[in-house]
Amino acid sequence: MDTLVTQLDRLPLLSLVTLAPLAGALVILCLSQRSVRAIQTVALLATGFSLALAAWLYARMSAFPDATGFLWQELHPWLPEFGMQYHLGVDGLSMPLVLLSGIICFTAAFISLQIDFRHKEYFALALTAMTGVFGVFTSLDLFCLILFYEMASIPMFFLVGIWGSDKTGLGKPIRRQDAAMKLLLYLQLGGGLVLLGIFGLYFLSDLKTFDYPELLRATLAREHQSWLFLLIFLGFAIEAGLVPFHTWLPDGHSSAPTALSMLLAGVLLKMGGYGILRVAVGLLPEGARIWLPLIGVLAVVNILYGALCALRQTDIKLMIAYSSVSHMGIVFLGISSMAWPQVGTGALFGATGAVFQMFSHGVITALLFGLAGTVYLITHSRDMTRWGGLASRMPWLATVYTLGALGSLGLPGMSGFAAELMVFLGTWQQRPFLAVLAICGLVITATYLLRSVQFAFYGPLNPRLAEVRDALPAEKLPLGLLALTTLVLGLAPRLLTDVTTPALQAILERLAS
């Protein structure tokens, strides 16, 4: 057995995880437009392969909690004169997010079976974007990271614009084409700022390399760190939905086709959070100490503003999108508590909570978007006020939606609770005032989520919806998997924290020194 494992370790495991969806996309391009079943099968196989391999790697990493540094590294020179290389590797910070990407991509591919036109283009683009998502989490070269980032964000334009849905009904209408353009411009602006910051790292560190482990050894002057941190943070924060740069998020997420909403909210936002932790905080400790306290304030604004906006929505996808803004605020709050790495365990609590929240929110939002999209597919309406009483017609969907909503509002026993508890514990030790304000946001969160359950599934049945169906097996499987993940993590949070703690401690040590 051991020999088998060592043999397997010689394989480029992370490349396999990362590039499997792209390989699937290439295969799909060779298939005929008409062989829909084959296209779907290839997509499921490719993402399933990535998920299985990611899960296996995760299990192996959690079996060796003492392992430090980056595992399963692959290093190939690409353009050595410019200090660029194809360098992959994972540690306790990125591994959970790779697993998250695996889960979301696989379930999103399953939900994508609902797509009923232009299959070939859809799956080719979606799988390309998925490779981009995996690549951002696995690359250890900042140039590669930017490359994968663009690869993940550009296909979104077409996916949202072609296969998305327009918002009609109450309030301002949103056309999917406009939402796609907005999403593209914001994501590219974020990417551009990050690129500029990375250039700064490249030149000001005098190392002339984009290699992450190399750059960890760089020493930068305080003022350089300060503005580089600001650039990189801002770039990634745009992507993570920081208020006031969040406006692409509700439009884009609500207009996207269901599976893409899952991918956008589930992992694309997390690319922003991960980038802040990995690049901005990880490489620029001095800059982080300057700016992180302020970020805590922005985070609370995010939490409250997102929640208040969500409260006003009657369009279910928009409500979930605004709840994402609110929940990403908790990630920002957790990250900001790393500003005081010396004081007690607050910083570690906060950082772990941030990563936990990224994972948990990724799974829960994907679940909610998947459910909302499925109900939309059945009822042809995204307006919750026009649903009503659906629990009697679709008990399975109603149950799982309630479960997801409870997880999202932080019911103990679900993953959301563990994440938020850690963040608030961390913040409480440092800045109790912010923690109190943030907890107020949770009350609003509970209000709008429970209200949505009530609107959608309880009350008198809308007579026009008397004949609707419940979820099909092909929908139950991915949604059930997501719900199960939330429950498992809520009951056994150590599954995640054991993996993340060493990596986060390493970052905190750098911050403290």
Place this chain on the structure above:
Amino acid sequence: MTNALTMLQALAPEVVVAATAFLVMGLDLRRNPNPRAQATVAIWGLLAGALATVPDWLDTAASNSALTLWGGIFVADPLSVVFRALACLTGALVLLFSIDPIDTERRNPGDFVTLVPFVVLGLMLAVSAGELLTFFVAFEIVSLPLYLMAAWNRNERGSAEAGMKYFITGSVSSAVMLYGISLVFGTVGTTFFSQIATRYETLADPPQAFVLGSLMILAALGFKIAAAPFHIWAPDVYQGAPRPSAMFISTAPKAAMVAVMLRLFWGTLALQGRDFRLAETWMVLLAVMAILSMFWGNLVALAQTDIRRLMACSGIAHIGYTLLGVLAASRAGAELEGAAAAIYYVVVYSFANLAAWGVIVLVGWRTGSDRIQDYSGLARRSPFLAFALLISLLSLAGAPPLAGFLGKFYLFRALWEAQPAWWWMVLIAIVNSVISLYYYFGILKPVYFGAPQDQTSALVVPWRFRAGLLICLAVIMVLGLFPELTRITLEAGAAILAQPGAP
């Protein structure tokens, strides 16, 4: 060293192209000229011309030397090889894209075919010129046929107007250039690039007339590459001229003039004088031109509804980016990176632009319209054309892993390398790239999201278009995925360093 054999080798590409030009012209004199056959001959001749640059490359690139003829009037170095080959390939592709539309739409198609090799010949001489007057003559060999090509549909109002505008502004710029050359000659007493710098050093009192002359040359070059504030002719000419002509005007001369700019300004005019640091003056001027071009091009492109005007604006913006590389090349210590980045960028721009224009030519020929809204549903009418447009526009917009991304990356890197205090210019360029996404994707929006206005008509893509587009797309992708190939541009950039006049 100038024995007959060296001379033949150095001049082989020009000889081939000149022979092709005259052969094609001769074929036009027959009683029943066949423009398709003429174009085919011209394409093969131009390809042979590109191939004939290979011996020069092998001779000069490894040792980073130059073959010079007639005491330095003609220089065959890696820089000129890259751009001579590029001019030949561009000409061949333009002809490939114009064969099919040519005889149905226009009168005297043979004239058009004949003019292309002449322009290419002029471009090849311009990038290999070792002194100012030869360069000027070559520059005119390029310009005159291009004026004709712009006005070639003389019965059409737009084309006649385009030709007139192009001709008047073009002749003024030629006059300005000639005046500039005479001022430079009057002050330093030579027109050889390699001697201007050394002569200037020996002057007791650096004359202001020299600065004025250089400034005039810069302005005239700025006109040729359509850099702001000398750009205003571009949208009208691109819109009015026949589509293949506009395609040619937007690619080949721009690329060649960037090469000339690198050779001229970096090696010669950007001298480090004793009491007047000319190089710094150039940098300020180039920076102003670059920033104006980027902003003007990108912001005005946002408002365009005609794809040809839009491409004109986008071309102006791209020249702005390229000038950042020229600017970086003016900074001691970063010459190589700057020049290499500018060369790489302009090569990539040429191929991406050719692909985009290939689609524009075909769609315009088949539908008679250039309005962006008429591209609605192109993806259904011809997935291949839509894909070609997608890849070329993505490359122009700078999306990875296409060559346009790497090109921008090199430019920004070179600029930062040259002067970290210019990071704000990198920021400006990045902001501009984001702005440009709006209109590039604004074209892709109707193409991919819209429904065809005429449900029945599939657009048939003739094989020549298919082949030409595939070549362009292959170049864009291969250059993006295998950046080792960029070493060619590095070596071409190094040729400037090897110039005698270089500091």
